[in-house]
Amino acid sequence: MTRLTGVILATLMLLGGCDGATPSDQAPLWRAEGKTMGTYYRVLVANPPAAALTGLNGAIEQQLAEDNHQISTWQDDTILSRFNRYRGTDPQPITTGIADIVSTALRIGAKTGGAMDITIGPLVNLWGFGPEKQPTKTPDAQQIESARARVGLGHLRLIETSNGQWLQKSVPDMYVDLSTVGEGYATDHLAALLEQRGITRYLVSVGGAVLTRGVSSSQQPWRVAIQHATDESVAAEAVVDLQGHGISTSGSYRNYYELEGKRISHVIDPVTGRPIDHKLVSATVIATTALEADGWDTCLMVLGTEKAKQLALQEGLAVFLITKTEQGFTTWMSPQFSSFIISQSDKGA
Template identity: 65%
Template sequence: MFFNRHLLSVTLLLGSGLLLSACGPTADEASATVISGKTMGTFYRVSVVGLDKSREPELRRQIEAQLAEDDHQLSTYKDDSVLSRFNQYNGTVPQPISSGMADAIVTSLRIGQKTAGAMDITVGPLVNLWGFGPNKEPVKMPTQAQIDSAKAEVGLQHLKVIQQSDGQYLQKDLPGLYVDLSTVGEGYATDHLARLVEGNGISDYLVSVGGAVVSRGKNPAGKPWQVAIQKPTDKENAVQAIVDLQGMGISTSGSYRNYYELDGKRLSHIIDPATGRPITHKLVSATVIAPTALEADGWDTGLMVLGTDKALALAQKEHLAVYLITKEGDGFKTNMTQQFKAYLRKGEKP
């Protein structure tokens, strides 16, 4: 499974204003088919309109098969996954990967370059050192020597995707390089589910894996699917803002739930590759709307690492639709780009 870094920080909302839980249909979805469950350490949900009930078992089978395949490709928790085998390989010969994984890594490398390394899929040794990967939480704070040792095994410049006539390959020039795709895994899987649903002739749907969501068409009430961004609190249904995706993908990364405490300090699961340590700034949530969930999922992590000021400046430079929530005193401050304002539900205050 993937490490669930989002922990359902995006809550689904139908046009009626009814909040939806992580799984299980609601009364407002009576005319829709809802298929949901657990996957990759989080929840998935597929809501489709106009599907004949007789087709539901087959669609569920396809969905679960697709999610199982994605987990087999990207999991760092399963020793026999494609990614785990690559991480276990201590050589530099290019290793075969799927076209889907190649796309995810190319997207990650591009976003990593644009964020000056803030989004780094090779940060796995540091993630594991701080206890947010397959390894258990440390019983004491890592030493600077341990951090420096892990940082020596990190760097996007050591990873390369090779496209050849017979397929795609992944190569590392640092034998100990460890790739962790949990930062884009939910978006990767969400896009696959969207394509699967469309392949079944369904044009009105909303699909999500963890905090990544894609929608197309209308909900059962004939209105646009909407998504509510949660306030950074422990209250499940506290809504910060509501957006109409308009056929786009959305993903949120947050530091306010996924943490543990060690030596009296709260440690976020989001690691800054530059320092080798969990982030300590006041940005608690970054939401990105993009053409695909994969793209949104990649950007939100990088922006979270950067912090509010740098994240907002980069989002404006790259013309990204971004919504940031920052801790300020006893409350929170929000910032958004002009591009994000276009997706706010009518009547929502910018």
Template identity: 60%
Template sequence: MGMVAAILLLSGCDNPQKKTETAPHTTLLDGKTMGTFWRVSLVGVAPEREAALREKIQAQLDADDQLLSTWKNDSALMQFNHAATTSPWPVSEAMSDIVTLSLRIGQKTQGAMDVTVGPLVNLWGFGPNKQPVKTPSEDDIAQAKRRVGLSHLTVHQSAQGQYLQKDIPDLFVDLSTVGEGYAADHLARLMEQEGVSRYLVSVGGALVSRGTNAEGRSWRVAIQQPTDRENAVAAIVDINGHGISTAGSYRNYYELDGKRLSHVIDPATGRPIQHTLVSATVIAPTALEADGWDTGLMVLGPEKAKALALEQKLAVYLIVKEPKGFTTWMSPQFETFLLSQKN
């Protein structure tokens, strides 16, 4: 949701020509959700189960969308956003967990990852509202910024349940920065419940894997070069049971008043980012964590992102735009997942 899908699923079989008659069956399922695409690769699942699995997957993703969408006025999140109250608002355990993690990452990124940035996202035309026909004024930005800030949102957990609370009635929470990661983790849990132990699942730019592909090798995931050319690979990794997510500023943009505007908004300035970091990929224990961190790193820019990755010991891969092409940087933790790299 909201983040560019800059990760490619490589073939479940490293070399299809070498596939033997004894290799287990690979099932490929895909569809649409959250304004993006989902894809699931499964090994060893009987063909007669495919239709039922597809139905369960789509039903679960539809439910996740109904929980988190800012495009549906009747979603659980939008009901909280529309509620003109500062009293505790009951929410599901899933919603509580998502917001709690988002606030934690937001604090560690010094507010760069801010799930209350919705008013600014909408102001610049990247939310449910239409694209603006002119650049927002300083006053428009200042007014929107007054409705933004992690300090305005609190999670309460007790024996009675879970609650979100805002201290300004018109606070707007936008979880699109972590929605794909949550949905990918949720798909992985569904696979476990269905007795599937070898899979690679993706929702947009967030992926989770477990086990091996049909050839008994590691699932391979490619990080895409920041180019409009499809299948241009920057690096290939084995995420080995982890989650991975990429945030990028090079596809989701539009031109306004002669300037290219990224969908990544800096809460501190109230404006689209202007720095040279064009892609941030994070590998973490869950896709939800990876999806939260990649957004914060994209907002911070190359130097601050590198420093934070080293400080927090994150597995991070950055692509930076230079005058004559691109340069890449990876943290020591990311190197352990690397299979190969193409220049």
């Protein structure tokens, strides 16, 4: 089972557009949920056609297993693990799905000065957020520099031809980690599975990535709440109507551990080689696909509040940020995000 470094599902509370209704007083709502990729998935289908539900549970599980078999670094027999073990520089065959992820990651990485970097695997492993164990002491400068020498999007090349897709690395021991976009990738695939069965009213989520289409069983928009950025609180900072879009949140306040008296965030800055230590604690992005949203949210977390704001405005992104201050938490949203807002906590700034 792969372990993804995005924020767990609780960060995006799925309201489903039910307006407080209970299962007994709302129109039919089919659901499936469970564990996958080290996190949780959920599928909600409003007023589903009976024929479309035949074997749907099994098809969902099979799709998630196939995605996991492609991108997991926690299993030795996956396509990505085989690429990472390969100690050469010849192009290696990959699937269309992996090519889609890499293409998205390379594009976003180029626009962010490398803040989004799927070659960050050596640093992720060094700091204990990959398959390797957590360190017993803080990695020293030499260890960090050694890992950084194997990191960089310039060392990775995607080759796409009519005969297939290949991935090529110029550093033989480069280690690609797709966990920062895996949740969005899997969410989009579940949505495509539903569409293939003629289902057009649904909400699907894997971890911190969500995608919706149509309206809920109560004929209301599918609504998602962005959770307040603390370990304990379940209060909502904002509620959004996704309008058929994908949403993804990355944060520093759930996936971490303590080492030598310091909190070590799972969000690693590829430039410094170290976990982030700034005050931005949560970044949420709405985009046309869950993969696109998932690709942007982590790099915004790497950049920190001010640079994240600049990037959001520059790229026209729909972004919602939560920053910790001495007085508490403040929020900021881009103009594009405001069009999705249904309600917002009056504590935001």
